[in-house]
Amino acid sequence: MAMMRYAEALNAALREEMQADPSVFLFGEDIGRYGGVFKVTKGLMEEFGQTRVRDTPISEQALAAMAVTAAMTGTRPVLEIMYADFVPLTLDALVNQASIYNYIWNGQVKMPFVLRTQGGGGAGAGAQHSKALDSMLAHIPGIKVVAPSTPADAKGMLKAAIRDDQPVVFLEHKLLYNTRGEVPEGDVTVPLGKAATVRAGSDISVFATSKMVIEALKAADLLAADGVSAEIIDLRSLRPLDVSAIIASISKTHHAVAVNEGWRFCGYAAELSATIMDHAFDELDAPVARVTLPDMPIPYSEPLETAMLPSAEKIRAAALKTLK
Amino acid sequence: MATHPISIDSAGGEYMEAVLVLAWAVNSGDPVKAGDLVVTVETAKAATEIEADRDGWLAEIFFAEGQEAPVGAVLGTIADEKPVSGQATPVAPAATPAASHLPGPADAPSRTNQPGSRVIASPLARRLAATAGLDLSAISGSGPKGRIKKRDIDATLAALEDGHRIAVRPGPASDGLRAPAVSAPARQAAPVVLIHGFGADRSVWRQVVPLLEPGIETISLDLPGHGTEAARPAASIEEIAFNLSDRLEDMGVEDAHLVGHSVGGAAALALARLGRLAVRSVTLLAPGGLGPEINAGFIAGLARVTTVRALEQWLTVMVGDPSALPDGYAQAALRQIEKTGNRSALAAMAESLFPDGTQGFDLVGALAELAVPARLVWGRLDRVIPVAHAARAPGFVAVHLLDGIGHVPQMEAPALTARLIAETVRSAG
Incomplete structure (x- = not known):
C-alpha cells in the first residue's frame, strides 16, 4: 500500500496501462506540456512522447469523434474533457456512434475508449464549470459510466476502464483530486459495476458516488450522534448498476436515501429510487428520499453555491425525515 | 416452566395439509399422564387420537375445537409443573379460538384508521402484517400522517407474544x-x-x-x-x-x-x-x-x-x-x-x-x-x-x-x- 492523492492514483493508472499496452494513448486539451489542469497527466508526455500524449485544440466534438474512430481501428484511446460541463459537445459521438456501433455492426466493432472528465461544484467555478452531468450520461445504453470516490478505486477502475472493450465515461471530481488514501501496489484492477459498502449500518441505506460518498460518510457520523446507524454504499459505477448490492442493503435497513450531485428532475437519484421500487418494494418501510442539486444553475457566489449543493447535513436531514 | 409441544406430524394421507381439531379430552390446567388421550383430530381418513407423551399438565391450547391446524403445527403444550394462573405463560381457555388473540378493533390502542377508510401503511408493514395475519385497520400507525411502519407491526406482535405465546401463528401464511x-x-x-x-x-x-x-x-x-x-x-x-x-x-x-x-x-x-x-x-x-x-x-x-x-x-x-x-x-x-x-x-x-x-x-x-x-x-x-x-x-x-x-x-x-x-x-x- 502507498499513500497517494486521487490525481496521483489516476496518473499511476495511466502510466502503468501505457507501459503495459502500446495501443493506449492519451489526448485532450493541455494534457501534454502543461500536464493537465488538474495535473492528472503530469510527466506522461515526457515519458511517452508526443505521439502517445497529444495536446489538442479546443474542439470537444472533434475529439470525441476521434476517440470513436481510433477505438474502432484497434487502439485504446483515453480522451480527457477538461470539464464535464463540455461533455454535451461530445454527445453525438456518444449517442449516435460509440454506444451503438457494436450493435448495428453485429458485434464486429469494439469500442475500447475512455472519456475522462471531471465535474461537480464546491470550487466557486460558476454555472459553466461546476455541473455533475452523470445522469445524462448514464441514460445512454451501451456506455459504462463510473465515478470512483477513493484514490484506490480511481486507480483500479481507470485501469479496468482502459482494458474494457466498451466505451467508458470516467467521472472525476475537482474536489477529490487532492484527497489522499491508501492505494494497493502493483497491477490491481477494480471491476466496473460492483458497489462497495464503505460503512455498514442497520437503520438506513445511503447510496452515493464520487464526492457524495465523502458527504455521506460525514452524514453517517452526524447520524451516529443522533442514534441512527447508517449504511453507506459507494455505488462506484452508475452503469452498470450493482442492483444486488442495493437490494441486499435495503433488505437489511428498509429505508433509503439516494444521493446525487446532479439535478433532481429525471436525475440519477430518481433512477435509484425507481430501481429500489422495482426490485424491493415490499422491503420499503418509507418512501425513498432523494438528496440532489435543486433544478437551477449553480451560482458563482460561495454562500449561494454552498446552500445549493447536496451536503452531509442535507443527507442527515433526509435520513431523519425518512426514519420518522 | 418447561413446556413440551403436542403436535401431529404426518397422520392421515400422504397429501394432507391440515387436520381438524375435534375435541380436547382435558382442559388446560388439568393433569395428564403419558398415554392419556389429550386431543382428537380428524385427518383425511379418520379421527386420530393424540396421546400425551409424558406426565404433566396441559398448559396451552393453540387450536380450539372446530379449528383447522396445519400438519406439523403445535396444537398445544404439556407443562412439567402445574400452571398457576397469572404466571408468565397464561393458559388459553379451551373454547377460545386462537384467531381471537389477533388484535380486533376493540384491542387497538388508538384507532387512526376509520372503518372503510384507506389504511396507510408502508409496503414492508403491509407485507409483514399479511404474513402474520394481522388486520392493518386495527393497528395505529406512528409514521408521518399515521402511516403504519414496521415498528408498529413489531410492537403489535410483541404485545401479542406477551399476552399469548404463539408457537405456530395461524393466518394466511402457513408454515412449512x-x-x-x-x-x-x-x-x-x-x-x-x-x-x-x-x-x-x-x-x-x-x-x-x-x-x-x-x-x-x-x-x-x-x-x-x-x-x-x-x-x-x-x-x-x-x-x-x-x-x-x-x-x-x-x-x-x-x-x-x-x-x-x-x-x-x-x-x-x-x-x-x-x-x-x-x-x-x-x-x-x-x-x-x-x-x-x-x-x-x-x-x-x-x-x-x-x-x-x-x-x-x-x-x-x-x-x-x-x-x-x-x-x-x-x-x-x-x-x-x-x-x-x-x-x-x-x-x-x-x-x-x-x-x-x-x-x-x-x-x-x-x-x-x-x-x-x-x-x-x-x-x-x-x-x-x-x-x-x-x-x-x-x-x-x-x-x-x-x-x-x-x-x-x-x-x-x-x-x-x-x-x-x-x-x-x-x-x-
Missing part, C-alpha cells in the same frame, strides 16, 4: 411441514430446508426425508403459488426468495442448509444471494437458473393438465424410467392440484418465470458467489432442463451426473439423493 416440530427458540442445529420444483409441492420430498440421518431436521416449504401457498403466486425468482426468506424468518430459522429441485434450486440460489439467511450448504437437484433452456412444452403442459391421462403423459417426460413413479402418483398429484385450485396461478407463474419458453433468471453468478459447500445432482436423462447446464458450475461445486435418471432424482433415486444431501450437510461441519 416441519419434522420434528419444535418451537423456534429451542432449535439446536441448522435445519435442512427443502424447496420443491415447479408444479409440485413439498410432498415431493416424502421419500427422501425418512432416508436422511436421524438428527437432521428438515423443513419442506411450499413455493408461492403451490400447495398450501397456492393462493399467493409469485412473479419472479426474487419474489420467491423474499417470500421464502420471510417465512423462514417467521419460523425463527436464521441459518439453514438449502436443498432445491429445479425452480426450487433457482429459488435456493436466489435465497442465498438475498443474504438474509445464513446458508450453511447448498444441494441443487437439476436446478434452474444455470442456462436459458427449459422444456417449455413440459412446463405449459404441467400447468394446464386436467386429466390423469394427460398428467401421466407429462410425468413420463419428467423421469428417466416411468416405472420408478409410485403407483397412483399421477392421480394423487392431480387431486392435489384440483384441491388447491392453483392451476391459473401456475399458468401465470410459468408465464412470468419462463417468458418465451426461456428461463427468465440467471443464477450462475449466485452459485459462483457461494462460500459454503455446494453439490449439484443431475440426471443424465433429464428432459426438462438440459444436464449440460451442470458444466456451468464453478470448480468448487461437486457435480454428480446420474445414469438412467431424469429430472427428479429425489423420486427416482431417493436413497442416493438422501445420501448426497447428508454428505453436503456433514461437509459443512
Whole structure:
C-alpha cells in the first residue's frame, strides 16, 4: 500500500496501462506540456512522447469523434474533457456512434475508449464549470459510466476502464483530486459495476458516488450522534448498476436515501429510487428520499453555491425525515 | 416452566395439509399422564387420537375445537409443573379460538384508521402484517400522517407474544411441514430446508426425508403459488426468495442448509444471494437458473393438465424410467392440484418465470458467489432442463451426473439423493 492523492492514483493508472499496452494513448486539451489542469497527466508526455500524449485544440466534438474512430481501428484511446460541463459537445459521438456501433455492426466493432472528465461544484467555478452531468450520461445504453470516490478505486477502475472493450465515461471530481488514501501496489484492477459498502449500518441505506460518498460518510457520523446507524454504499459505477448490492442493503435497513450531485428532475437519484421500487418494494418501510442539486444553475457566489449543493447535513436531514 | 409441544406430524394421507381439531379430552390446567388421550383430530381418513407423551399438565391450547391446524403445527403444550394462573405463560381457555388473540378493533390502542377508510401503511408493514395475519385497520400507525411502519407491526406482535405465546401463528401464511416440530427458540442445529420444483409441492420430498440421518431436521416449504401457498403466486425468482426468506424468518430459522429441485434450486440460489439467511450448504437437484433452456412444452403442459391421462403423459417426460413413479402418483398429484385450485396461478407463474419458453433468471453468478459447500445432482436423462447446464458450475461445486435418471432424482433415486444431501450437510461441519 502507498499513500497517494486521487490525481496521483489516476496518473499511476495511466502510466502503468501505457507501459503495459502500446495501443493506449492519451489526448485532450493541455494534457501534454502543461500536464493537465488538474495535473492528472503530469510527466506522461515526457515519458511517452508526443505521439502517445497529444495536446489538442479546443474542439470537444472533434475529439470525441476521434476517440470513436481510433477505438474502432484497434487502439485504446483515453480522451480527457477538461470539464464535464463540455461533455454535451461530445454527445453525438456518444449517442449516435460509440454506444451503438457494436450493435448495428453485429458485434464486429469494439469500442475500447475512455472519456475522462471531471465535474461537480464546491470550487466557486460558476454555472459553466461546476455541473455533475452523470445522469445524462448514464441514460445512454451501451456506455459504462463510473465515478470512483477513493484514490484506490480511481486507480483500479481507470485501469479496468482502459482494458474494457466498451466505451467508458470516467467521472472525476475537482474536489477529490487532492484527497489522499491508501492505494494497493502493483497491477490491481477494480471491476466496473460492483458497489462497495464503505460503512455498514442497520437503520438506513445511503447510496452515493464520487464526492457524495465523502458527504455521506460525514452524514453517517452526524447520524451516529443522533442514534441512527447508517449504511453507506459507494455505488462506484452508475452503469452498470450493482442492483444486488442495493437490494441486499435495503433488505437489511428498509429505508433509503439516494444521493446525487446532479439535478433532481429525471436525475440519477430518481433512477435509484425507481430501481429500489422495482426490485424491493415490499422491503420499503418509507418512501425513498432523494438528496440532489435543486433544478437551477449553480451560482458563482460561495454562500449561494454552498446552500445549493447536496451536503452531509442535507443527507442527515433526509435520513431523519425518512426514519420518522 | 418447561413446556413440551403436542403436535401431529404426518397422520392421515400422504397429501394432507391440515387436520381438524375435534375435541380436547382435558382442559388446560388439568393433569395428564403419558398415554392419556389429550386431543382428537380428524385427518383425511379418520379421527386420530393424540396421546400425551409424558406426565404433566396441559398448559396451552393453540387450536380450539372446530379449528383447522396445519400438519406439523403445535396444537398445544404439556407443562412439567402445574400452571398457576397469572404466571408468565397464561393458559388459553379451551373454547377460545386462537384467531381471537389477533388484535380486533376493540384491542387497538388508538384507532387512526376509520372503518372503510384507506389504511396507510408502508409496503414492508403491509407485507409483514399479511404474513402474520394481522388486520392493518386495527393497528395505529406512528409514521408521518399515521402511516403504519414496521415498528408498529413489531410492537403489535410483541404485545401479542406477551399476552399469548404463539408457537405456530395461524393466518394466511402457513408454515412449512416441519419434522420434528419444535418451537423456534429451542432449535439446536441448522435445519435442512427443502424447496420443491415447479408444479409440485413439498410432498415431493416424502421419500427422501425418512432416508436422511436421524438428527437432521428438515423443513419442506411450499413455493408461492403451490400447495398450501397456492393462493399467493409469485412473479419472479426474487419474489420467491423474499417470500421464502420471510417465512423462514417467521419460523425463527436464521441459518439453514438449502436443498432445491429445479425452480426450487433457482429459488435456493436466489435465497442465498438475498443474504438474509445464513446458508450453511447448498444441494441443487437439476436446478434452474444455470442456462436459458427449459422444456417449455413440459412446463405449459404441467400447468394446464386436467386429466390423469394427460398428467401421466407429462410425468413420463419428467423421469428417466416411468416405472420408478409410485403407483397412483399421477392421480394423487392431480387431486392435489384440483384441491388447491392453483392451476391459473401456475399458468401465470410459468408465464412470468419462463417468458418465451426461456428461463427468465440467471443464477450462475449466485452459485459462483457461494462460500459454503455446494453439490449439484443431475440426471443424465433429464428432459426438462438440459444436464449440460451442470458444466456451468464453478470448480468448487461437486457435480454428480446420474445414469438412467431424469429430472427428479429425489423420486427416482431417493436413497442416493438422501445420501448426497447428508454428505453436503456433514461437509459443512
